[in-house]
Amino acid sequence: MPELPEVETFARSLERALRGRRVASVRLLFRPLLRTGSPALLSRLKGWKVESVGRRGKYLIIRFEGGLSFAFHLKMTGGFQFVPKGASPDKQTRLIFTFRGVTPDLHFRDTRKFARLYALRTEAVAGFPSIAALGPEPLEVSLEDFARLIRRRKGRLKSLLLNQAFLAGIGNIYADEILFRSRLHPLRKASTLRQEEIECLWESIRFVLRRAIARGGSSIRDYADSEGRRGSFQESHRVYGREGEPCAGCEGLIVRRVIGGRASFFCPKCQKKGHSPFAIGH
């Protein structure tokens, strides 16, 4: 389910474990994972150090010495896992990194095979079309810029939060949690928001994402970080996956509706289509 908080969790633990480590080998087990660059290119990484691991939207980016970078999109089931040196891959492992010294092997696993790896020259990463098209980082955009951007938008809030060209990194779970905290209806048209509602939405985006990162993300299926630790933010979900359960803020029940082709959970009583400037305390 990797959305921004889960990708950030991977990026932080990989950065800590891999920065300065020297690559011993890179083995591609599932050819279609690699979308840009050839398998032969991967062998050129041998002997180079990892310079940094970071994130942009839902992309996890590993920068190597020698001017090569890997941009991973984890899609729905991609993830990294450290395993003991030489451990044999399971059938869902698509790529194996090994490193010199004591660093464990790193397996990239992806059950559904949707994940993608773009091997790019480092200077080409920012200009890579699907990365260049991303909107601002939700935790970096200022309230002023956010207000300016959202006022131009006409679509429904739910679809807008999922639109990576608007803000980068928010997915289905966090969109619903953010809207609940803002007390905004998912079908509300963005251009109709008043200033207080825009401020509340901006604050809710920051609050939900920061707290989710602090909790190591949400483990609603088998998601775990690269050390195998599960996140705990699923325990703080107020609406996602809670159809029929009582709302945390009123006596009503959470409903599930399909909006823009995506399952959407919300409280129809707290999240009215009309104006509602008050955030729910969490």
Next chain:
DNA sequence: GCCACTGTTAGCAT
């Protein structure tokens, strides 16, 4: 066994 559903998003039709 069958069917519906799942965290993403690119591409194409309307």
Next chain:
DNA sequence: CATGCTAACAGTGG
């Protein structure tokens, strides 16, 4: 530009 549908694939739960 917005929105809706499909496809890519595997597993799970009813």
